[in-house]
Amino acid sequence: MYRPALFFIMFFSCIIQAQAQKLSPAEIDTLQVHKQDSYYEKGQFSEGIEFNKKIIQLCEETHYTKGRIRGYINIASFLYSLGRYNEGMQYLQKAENLSDVYSDDVLQASLFVWYGKNYHALGFIEKSNENYSKAIDKAVKIKNTKLKRRLLHFIYGNKAINFDQVQNSDSLYFYIHKAYRTFPKVVEAANLTDYFLRIKKNQDSAKYYLDRAEDLLKTSGKTFDYMMYYYAAGQYYGSKKEYKKSLEYYERSLGVAVKMKRPESILNNYKEIAEIYRLQNDIPKAGEYLLKYTELKDSLAENSKVAVQTSEKKIIEDEKKLYQNSKNKLYYILGTLFLLCVLIALFSYSYYRKNRKQDLLLKENKDLISQKNEEVHGLKTKVNEAFDNMLLLAKTNDPSFITRFQEVYPEFCKKLLSVNPELNTSELILCAMIWLGFSSKDIATYTYITPKSVEMKKYRLRKRLNLEDQKNLYLFLQAL
Template sequence: MHLTKTITILLIFFSASYSGQKTRKELDSLFSKKIKVLFAEGELDEALVLCKEIISGYERLSDERGALKAYVYAANICSNLFRTKESLQYLDIAAEKNAVIKDEYLESRINAEYGRNYKNLGFNNLALKYYDKAISIAKKNNNRNSLEYFYGLQSVIYEEQKEINKLYGSLTKGHKSKPTVYNSARMAKYFLSFRKNLDSAKFYLDLGEKMRSTKSFPVFQESILNRNWGRYFIETKDYSKAVSYLEKSLTISKQLNKPQDVKDTHKMLVKAYKLINDEQKSVQNLEKYTAITDSLLMERQKIQHLPIEKVIKEKEVSSEKSFNTLYFILFAIALLFAVIYFISRKKFSAKSLEKEMQISLKEEENLQLQQKVNEKFDDIIQLAKNNSPEFFTRFQEVYPHVISNLLKIHPRLRVSELTLSAYIYLGFNTKDIANYTFRTISTVRNRKHNLRTKLNIPAEESTELWFKNIGNNLY
């Protein structure tokens, strides 16, 4: 099996290695026919190899739109393979190209794939923001195929968060946009897991079977349908059938090299084999489930800093644009007042009064903003206590000046050091930080000492007071 797959990849590589010499029409044909067929059949590694070669071909022809389309597709393949870092690299290139081309369809896909990768890294709220952007663009252009995909991605997060009403809303919107084997299976799971309605679950599973017979769908959807048949037969106590369907689902997911799906199916097989009193296979599946879970967690931790760094970079760009706009406005106001001054002192006075009113309104707006920040404080504290991967992103949104001031003092501070700074600024002591971040007290003390050294905090000043002052722009 592996030998055959390797040979196939090599054949694709050598046959595609001349893509740089192909015409735009030939590259388009390869993309729309060969790559998409490979993807639908679950040959993701082969599809990625060919996609890279087609990207090279488009780049040699200086076909920016063709290359952009291929970059987005490569990002999607990588996210399916759980190669998150590689997927994000393709997306960054695609986003940069589309800033010039401004293709709304591809803009929605880029946002969706960013969201999908951030979800894989545990940043669910950040992922939902990107899904919302993608859905908004797709609704504007009435792109039903994209909407079905985007709502499906959104529903996975709502399911994890146990937001049942939002989950049902996303599932029904996706199903209405375009009925597929996948969303039929997901609807069945909803009725099995949250409504305990076997009749409705069976209706959607049967609908999925009808669409399965057409063979016009990506093969991964079949694994999802089989897994939810397994879930259905567990509920109806037909455990032998449950095991049969779950094993079929597992085989497909392994062939597609989709670790998340493999993990989820192993988890269900632990229960199914236990119900038929096959303790040995239940334990074997538990061991495999645990191993994959640990592996995915390790991979996630290696690159979990990437979304945070992207948010920081976006904030910096946004701040720079805001400052440039502010300077332009101030220059325009100064010029306007100079002209008015020479025309009429009276008019100048009137404009001065207007400016004072604007400042007063601005101060009132700032007061309202501060009240909103106070309302968000409890939310940030809870994220900190939960050691949530979204804690730092949320802190950056509410207290951007703190991170900005720290980076002015030491631009090379790591994300982990900035996160520790956020804990200190919020008033957490060493013991609390150790408890919430699962570190020893001595480890946290050492990290705080190293942070003091990097930030040149005077020996006579307490760390906590220094950070409060940095938040108040006293340094």
């Protein structure tokens, strides 16, 4: 960064820390943008969160809504990088509440894209794509051409990852290439390297994009871009069976990922390094990195569990809001019709009698609804009692637990056995306990085995279910 800009940032950072004077909206905007990039480049996510909290406080004092919205979104982006999706969703909701009164295409596009990234991380792919589409609708309206290209590039690149997860290779390539054409960067060149290696098995095309990534890296110099290039190079040389060279690049990528505190990237590197050691028949080293991979994956899964619940609540709230809007429109239409009916009733006795019949029908419907509500309440009570009884059987390691579980959730068991009809009773019990939300520690306690044994059982279960390494076991079972 050139010296005047650096001096400017340092100058206003001192002002914030000393709180010696108020900053103008333009000064806050500049400070937020420059400092955000700086914290990301250095992997100083916690420091970035604290900085934005101070900025938000200043914005509250000066009633600068735009700065508050950007601050909340910035905090959510740092929390995403730390794998703290639950907290990130809460800050995005704060930004969304304010964006209802302050409309800005850039901020709303950013808000939707970070919603999309969080939903993707938690396995809600359809909801993620929905938010990416909203982000694109807002981004294309941005008047600043350079900013619009950068933002669209970011959205296209992230949307491509969703199609990779649902194994739609055509849409995957379409969006990666669209992001690359919109704004050529190291990330997309590296992702295209991965696409041609993993999907198309075309080493020549992969090498072309790997070389392009290396060329772009010369002008970029960003730490994150180095991590992506090293990872892509590790993939390429691994496919060429040049394992020593592949391992060197993966270790470089891992070093940068650790420095930047990016858990998902660390996880991917652990997996690939373990595989390279396995291919070299270095079983101890492969086991060492596989254990690191498993421990980190379980840790992220535990963090994701609470975030999944928060996201489900957010989805329900969105649906309620949509329903309420539809309901309000319906009330408006019904109100208009009612006024017309009243006017007509003044001139038509026959319509009055018809209206009276409708009133009687409405009363009958209310009575029927009341009766149905009582029936639903009774069914809910029975279901809750059955669920509590089933949990007690699980916690006491009662042999009848799995039988009771199959009675309460027959469809789950049926779908699970359709995946692998040869699952034994022990594996069915493990699946049931994971589906009910028990942690590895809980399962170990209730079944009188060690947590390490539970992890080994989970590992074997994944193999029995033919579950890919990058897929979350808990989310997979929840989706059945």
